[in-house]
Amino acid sequence: MHTTPLALHMTDGLLNAPTALLFGAIALAGIGFSLVKARATLDDRTAPMAGLVAAFVFAAQMINFPVLPGVSGHLLGGALVAILVGPWVGTLCVSIVLVVQSLLFADGGLTMLGANITNMALLGTAASYLVAVALRPLARRNRSGLLVTAFLAGTINTVMASVGFLLEYWIGGAAGFSVAQAVLPMLGIHLLIGIGEGIITALTVGAVAAGRPDLIRLLRATPSSGRPTARGDTESASGTVEGRS
Amino acid sequence: MNNTAQRRRGGRTFFVRFGVVALFVAAVVSYLADSSPDGLETVTRQGCETVRTSNGEQLTGDCIARGGTEHAFAESPLADYTVLGNSSLTGLAGILGVLVTLLLAGGLFALLRKPSGPTSGSSTTAPNGDPPDTGR
Numbered sequence: 001m002h003t004t005p006l007a008l009h010m011t012d013g014l015l016n017a018p019t020a021l022l023f024g025a026i027a028l029a030g031i032g033f034s035l036v037k038a039r040a041t042l043d044d045r046t047a048p049m050a051g052l053v054a055a056f057v058f059a060a061q062m063i064n065f066p067v068l069p070g071v072s073g074h075l076l077g078g079a080l081v082a083i084l085v086g087p088w089v090g091t092l093c094v095s096i097v098l099v100v101q102s103l104l105f106a107d108g109g110l111t112m113l114g115a116n117i118t119n120m121a122l123l124g125t126a127a128s129y130l131v132a133v134a135l136r137p138l139a140r141r142n143r144s145g146l147l148v149t150a151f152l153a154g155t156i157n158t159v160m161a162s163v164g165f166l167l168e169y170w171i172g173g174a175a176g177f178s179v180a181q182a183v184l185p186m187l188g189i190h191l192l193i194g195i196g197e198g199i200i201t202a203l204t205v206g207a208v209a210a211g212r213p214d215l216i217r218l219l220r221a222t223p224s225s226g227r228p229t230a231r232g233d234t235e236s237a238s239g240t241v242e243g244r245s
Numbered sequence: 246m247n248n249t250a251q252r253r254r255g256g257r258t259f260f261v262r263f264g265v266v267a268l269f270v271a272a273v274v275s276y277l278a279d280s281s282p283d284g285l286e287t288v289t290r291q292g293c294e295t296v297r298t299s300n301g302e303q304l305t306g307d308c309i310a311r312g313g314t315e316h317a318f319a320e321s322p323l324a325d326y327t328v329l330g331n332s333s334l335t336g337l338a339g340i341l342g343v344l345v346t347l348l349l350a351g352g353l354f355a356l357l358r359k360p361s362g363p364t365s366g367s368s369t370t371a372p373n374g375d376p377p378d379t380g381r
Contacts, residue, residue, distance in 0.1 A: 051351025106324035174312035
């Protein structure tokens with residue numbers, strides 16, 4: 001009784017081989033760059049947080065919610081990770097989730113892994129991070145500002161990922177099917193899913209903000225001025241270790 | 246900086262709670278998931294009709310998804326978030342997925358993180374953290 005349960009991502013064969021390879025290379029480059037950039041933001045406090053954020057995104061992606069009769073959607077997580085742990089670590093979080101889903105749960109084709117990572121871990125995360133940074137003054141003002149920022153970033157994230165798919169299919173779709181007919185339904189449905197993603201992102205960011213606002217990367221110092229703060233953290237952390245021993 | 250010490254303890258509680266929520270979502274809420282095809286699948290199947298054959302589903306007509314082929318690991322034990330094809334064990338598959346993701350991501354991020362403070366035995370950082378050689 002196989003009725004395609006919980007297939008969340010692009011399956012094998014949707015793109016031709018050169019296009020799949022191209023996006024495999026783009027995904028690898030994006031992950032490599034993120035690995036380098038992520039180091040600066042990971043410390044004893046943010047590393048466990050980032051691991052948990054990845055685990056949470058895996059869990060949340062399992063929850064398909066209805067958007068139209070017979071059509072569902074689920075969180076992609078790009079905006080959530082960008083706001084909570086920043087774009088570089090966030091890209092790694094979503095990439096790990098996609099790799100686990102593809103290798104362990106046969107969800108998302110092996111040859112489409114690069115394209116899926118490009119759409120959800122790179123494009124979605126980047127677009128929603130830009131939105132979140134543009135709205136950062138609002139997010140810092142008060143709780144509703146933060147929730148609105150999370151909602152809008154979440155919505156953009158889903159739509160951007162679907163734009164990525166359209167782009168990939170336009171470049172190298174395997175079946176000779178014109179992408180033009182898919183543009184409007186694709187964007188329309190993913191705008192609806194994006195509203196769901198926005199709500200889940202806002203709820204989750206709101207919950208973290210209620211408990212540990214200091215763990216929300218977006219609300220902390222900007223990356224350029226972040227280094228002195230990070231050094232300050234290091235010093236106080238070492239003080240704690242000494243105090244305890 | 247007593248505040249930091251408090252925060253650290255609070256941090257552990259928060260992390261445990263966050264992990265429990267993730268496990269709960271994967272183990273329990275996953276049973277409430279809508280089983281309709283998602284947006285991507287819906288759009289890529291537009292123009293095709295789904296025909297059930299003895300080998301499962303087949304698409305006829307003209308649509309993006311027609312090029313799609315079955316996943317190479319479609320017969321693997323946890324395929325489609327089941328356990329050995331048993332979809333009533335989705336919650337268990339979800340728990341395993343959360344734990345594997347946590348292990349991989351947590352492990353990677355622990356390896357990548359900056360050595361902060363004088364962790365005993367490691368002499369890569371000066372006691373008051375001089376990061377120039379790690380900073381890029």
